[in-house]
Amino acid sequence: MVDHTVKAFDEDITRLRGLIAEMGGLAELAIQEALEALISGDDELGQQVVARDKKLDMLESEVDAMAVRLLALRAPMAGDLREIIAALKIAGVVERIGDYAKNIAKRVGRIEGRSRFEPLTLLPAMGEVAAEMVHDVLTAYAARDPVLAREVIERDAKVDAFYDSLFRNLVSHMVENPATISSAAQLLFVARNLERIGDHATNVAEMVHFAAVGSYPTDIER
Amino acid sequence: MVTNPISNAEPKMRARDVSVYYGTKKAIDAVSIDIPTEYVTAFIGPSGCGKSTFLRTLNRMNDTIASARVEGRIELDGEDIYESGMDVVQLRARVGMVFQKPNPFPKSIYENVAYGPRIHGFAEGKADLDAVVERSLRRAGLWEEVKDRLEDSGTALSGGQQQRLCIARAIAVEPEVILMDEPCSALDPIATAKIEELIDELRGRYAIVIVTHSMQQAARVSQRTAFFHLGHMVEYGETSQIFTTPRETRTQDYITGRYG
Amino acid sequence: MSNPVPRSVELTRTPGFERRLRQRYAAERRFRLAGLGAILFSVAVLLFLLVTMTINGIGGFQRATLKVPVAFSQVSLALPQGLDSEGAAIRALESQGLPEVIDDFARETLGEEAADELSPDAWRVAAEQIIDDPTLLDRDAQLILPASENLSAALAGDGQAALQPLARRLAAEGVLAERLDLGFLSRSDATDSQLAGIWGALKGSILTMLVTLALAFPIGVLSALYLEEYAPRNRWTDLIEVSINNLAAVPSIIFGLLGLAVFLTLFPSLRSAPLIGGMTLALMTMPVIVISGRNAIKAVPPSIRDGALAIGASPVQVVFHHVLPLALPGILTGTIIGMARALGETAPLLMIGMRAFVATPPDSLTDPATVLPVQIFLWSDEVDRGFVERTSAAIIVLLAFLLVMNGLAIYLRNRFEKTW
Numbered sequence: 093m094v095d096h097t098v099k100a101f102d103e104d105i106t107r108l109r110g111l112i113a114e115m116g117g118l119a120e121l122a123i124q125e126a127l128e129a130l131i132s133g134d135d136e137l138g139q140q141v142v143a144r145d146k147k148l149d150m151l152e153s154e155v156d157a158m159a160v161r162l163l164a165l166r167a168p169m170a171g172d173l174r175e176i177i178a179a180l181k182i183a184g185v186v187e188r189i190g191d192y193a194k195n196i197a198k199r200v201g202r203i204e205g206r207s208r209f210e211p212l213t214l215l216p217a218m219g220e221v222a223a224e225m226v227h228d229v230l231t232a233y234a235a236r237d238p239v240l241a242r243e244v245i246e247r248d249a250k251v252d253a254f255y256d257s258l259f260r261n262l263v264s265h266m267v268e269n270p271a272t273i274s275s276a277a278q279l280l281f282v283a284r285n286l287e288r289i290g291d292h293a294t295n296v297a298e299m300v301h302f303a304a305v306g307s308y309p310t311d312i313e314r
Numbered sequence: 315m316v317t318n319p320i321s322n323a324e325p326k327m328r329a330r331d332v333s334v335y336y337g338t339k340k341a342i343d344a345v346s347i348d349i350p351t352e353y354v355t356a357f358i359g360p361s362g363c364g365k366s367t368f369l370r371t372l373n374r375m376n377d378t379i380a381s382a383r384v385e386g387r388i389e390l391d392g393e394d395i396y397e398s399g400m401d402v403v404q405l406r407a408r409v410g411m412v413f414q415k416p417n418p419f420p421k422s423i424y425e426n427v428a429y430g431p432r433i434h435g436f437a438e439g440k441a442d443l444d445a446v447v448e449r450s451l452r453r454a455g456l457w458e459e460v461k462d463r464l465e466d467s468g469t470a471l472s473g474g475q476q477q478r479l480c481i482a483r484a485i486a487v488e489p490e491v492i493l494m495d496e497p498c499s500a501l502d503p504i505a506t507a508k509i510e511e512l513i514d515e516l517r518g519r520y521a522i523v524i525v526t527h528s529m530q531q532a533a534r535v536s537q538r539t540a541f542f543h544l545g546h547m548v549e550y551g552e553t554s555q556i557f558t559t560p561r562e563t564r565t566q567d568y569i570t571g572r573y574g
Numbered sequence: 575m576s577n578p579v580p581r582s583v584e585l586t587r588t589p590g591f592e593r594r595l596r597q598r599y600a601a602e603r604r605f606r607l608a609g610l611g612a613i614l615f616s617v618a619v620l621l622f623l624l625v626t627m628t629i630n631g632i633g634g635f636q637r638a639t640l641k642v643p644v645a646f647s648q649v650s651l652a653l654p655q656g657l658d659s660e661g662a663a664i665r666a667l668e669s670q671g672l673p674e675v676i677d678d679f680a681r682e683t684l685g686e687e688a689a690d691e692l693s694p695d696a697w698r699v700a701a702e703q704i705i706d707d708p709t710l711l712d713r714d715a716q717l718i719l720p721a722s723e724n725l726s727a728a729l730a731g732d733g734q735a736a737l738q739p740l741a742r743r744l745a746a747e748g749v750l751a752e753r754l755d756l757g758f759l760s761r762s763d764a765t766d767s768q769l770a771g772i773w774g775a776l777k778g779s780i781l782t783m784l785v786t787l788a789l790a791f792p793i794g795v796l797s798a799l800y801l802e803e804y805a806p807r808n809r810w811t812d813l814i815e816v817s818i819n820n821l822a823a824v825p826s827i828i829f830g831l832l833g834l835a836v837f838l839t840l841f842p843s844l845r846s847a848p849l850i851g852g853m854t855l856a857l858m859t860m861p862v863i864v865i866s867g868r869n870a871i872k873a874v875p876p877s878i879r880d881g882a883l884a885i886g887a888s889p890v891q892v893v894f895h896h897v898l899p900l901a902l903p904g905i906l907t908g909t910i911i912g913m914a915r916a917l918g919e920t921a922p923l924l925m926i927g928m929r930a931f932v933a934t935p936p937d938s939l940t941d942p943a944t945v946l947p948v949q950i951f952l953w954s955d956e957v958d959r960g961f962v963e964r965t966s967a968a969i970i971v972l973l974a975f976l977l978v979m980n981g982l983a984i985y986l987r988n989r990f991e992k993t994w
Binding site for chain 2: 807875877878879882884885900
């Protein structure tokens with residue numbers, strides 16, 4: 093896209109994108125580390141993830157302030173307007189994603205007898221898909237790429253499928269091993285959190301699509 | 315040629331393949347547009363894009379420029395306004411105009427408004443004329459401010475009041491269309507807001523076409539926006555669509571400040 | 575930054591900058607002084623002219639007069655009733671022997687020598703006084719009557735040496751004195767400087783100016799309007815514009831020749847008439863009006879025209895409702911300046927015969943007449959000392975007339991000038 097006549101406007105938008113990218117990176121890392129801590133039972137790593145979520149909250153409020161300032165001072169139009177509005181909403185969503193990762197990390201200490209949990213093998217795979225969605229949707233945002241955004245939206249079905257299979261798996265596990273119900277329920281929450289992360293990545297993808305072309309991808313089944 | 319995306323009721327004015335030449339220079343190239351009755355239509359575009367030139371062809375103000383030549387067809391209620399049968403004086407009574415710089419006549423406020431009805435013989439007798447003047451000033455939102463000093467000179471008013479006086483002068487002859495050529499470019503933001511509010515109030519009664527340099531103004535007052543560039547009409551559509559999701563890259567670049 | 579660009583705060587502290595700054599202020603002071611000098615020089619020249627004219631001209635508004643006691647009660651003079659004109663009354667008094675009565679009383683009271691130096695037309699002045707106040711005939715009156723040119727010169731200290739003792743004696747007795755002579759403004763030209771007045775020339779000037787105005791103003795304004803508002807811009811209008819500008823610069827004598835060749839050939843009987851003079855001066859004034867009119871019309875902002883056109887005014891309505899009223903102050907100013915120039919013109923009027931000796935003021939546009947500048951020119955040719963003063967007095971009248979016209983121009987401009 094051609095540069096703005098007012099250079100400072102371009103600089104502001106670039107900075108806003110940088111903040112969003114930074115938030116995305118942090119959220120992605122949080123998902124990966126939370127899962128890693130969960131699988132390995134590394135409580136310390138889990139604490140780190142929880143602690144790092146504060147940084148994400150700070151970044152979100154920074155994006156909010158910046159977006160409001162841009163709206164007030166630059167009176168953006170068309171593509172610029174859509175992009176800033178999208179950034180405003182994306183920041184909120186990414187912050188929620190971070191919250192889910194934090195939520196997963198908090199459960200690290202509450203799971204006992206990891207080795208006996210067969211479903212634990214499914215969770216990393218599901219987490220990987222969700223983290224990848226977050227990663228790709230932010231790449232799509234950076235590149236204003238509606239095609240990649242659509243692809244991310246389509247990938248949400250995969251996360252949902254993982255969730256369904258995990259759900260069934262955990263329920264049967266609970267039936268077979270009533271002693272581990274507490275831990276299994278914790279894992280169910282983790283799976284639920286990952287599923288929500290996938291949904292939120294989908295929301296972000298829709299906003300990326302809107303920012304890029306001005307409309308929501310209504311034709312995709314969700 | 316840009317196809318016209320909007321088709322509601324019968325348009326008030328219709329331009330088809332209108333080209334305007336100044337000598338051999340083509341200022342407007344094959345513009346086709348429908349001007350609806352109940353809406354405010356805004357023409358935006360960079361300086362020299364031809365939007366003012368096109369506006370002035372709509373009431374044949376370009377006739378005053380010897381070298382200007384108009385091709386194509388412009389209709390007012392289906393009648394070709396450039397046809398020999400169309401009387402230009404009558405046309406301008408039907409298609410009024412407000413200019414960039416407020417240009418009240420250096421006469422009294424009353425005379426400014428009464429001038430049009432008087433030369434056209436629209437008012438019979440002093441009482442009738444008084445009523446027309448009051449109605450026009452009221453519609454222009456100026457009556458309360460000037461009712462006690464109708465005999466003061468129109469040029470003694472503030473810029474914003476002068477411009478509203480010019481609008482009152484234009485609507486005193488009960489036009490069907492009002493053309494406004496950057497009516498707020500010489501005014502401060504408060505006066506501008508008053509004019510914009512006035513335009514919004516006048517909408518519905520008149521078909522209003524406004525040329526403006528301020529995209530925010532176009533966005534605020536108009537329902538239809540046409541973007542002109544280098545003598546072409548690049549895009550014409552709902553104002554909300556033009557300012558959020560323009561179809562053309564040139565429109566997008568212009569309204570987001572990336573032009574040139 | 576490794577190599578900072580010097581800021582203006584450093585650049586303005588160099589000695590070179592301060593030197594240039596001083597030079598700049600010095601240049602400004604020099605220019606102001608030169609301008610002031612030019613103004614002072616103009617004012618000095620103007621003052622010199624006015625002071626000289628006033629000193630010389632004061633005498634023109636006075637004349638040497640003798641106080642002659644006349645006992646009308648001892649003679650039988652009567653002012654006949656029912657005479658329609660002053661001339662007839664004067665003739666009636668003359669036929670009753672007024673000149674002899676005046677002469678007799680003068681000889682009796684002032685002596686032979688002094689009575690000889692009464693102006694030959696003194697009785698006429700007496701007759702006018704009687705007509706103004708018929709009761710004079712019933713009593714003994716002290717008439718103030720003009721002295722002869724020679725005695726007048728002697729009173730001023732030159733002229734014939736033989737008359738000077740008489741002048742001194744009469745002046746000492748209070749009989750002979752320079753007295754204010756407002757009649758100068760109401761009399762016409764005469765061969766005797768003591769009896770000459772400016773009214774004939776002034777009236778001739780006024781009539782001529784009226785003709786000039788009546789012809790040049792409408793034609794000039796219409797031409798200017800047409801050229802500015804209607805004429806297409808092409809080679810022909812360019813040619814007309816150049817011709818008009820040329821016409822404005824043509825020496826006035828040429829217009830005189832034109833008037834002589836055209837108007838006097840067409841109307842040979844109107845030689846010396848204000849009508850022909852006015853027509854000739856109108857030719858000269860018209861280009862000035864056209865040029866100033868075009869400038870005034872050009873100065874009317876196009877936005878006013880647009881505004882009127884846009885509410886459906888026809889071009890002629892735009893011109894007469896808006897352009898002309900707004901341009902009028904400018905047009906009037908230009909017209910008056912043109913008229914003032916015409917008022918001062920001598921040469922073209924000499925060519926069409928307005929230099930004749932005309933002793934009666936013109937009553938109509940076709941009567942022979944003269945005008946102020948020509949009268950001044952004619953009087954300045956006279957050798958008589960009395961006429962020298964009359965010339966200056968006439969110049970003062972001309973200047974006053976011009977002052978009134980120019981004042982009117984400024985008044986009109988301020989009165990009708992509109993802001994937009």
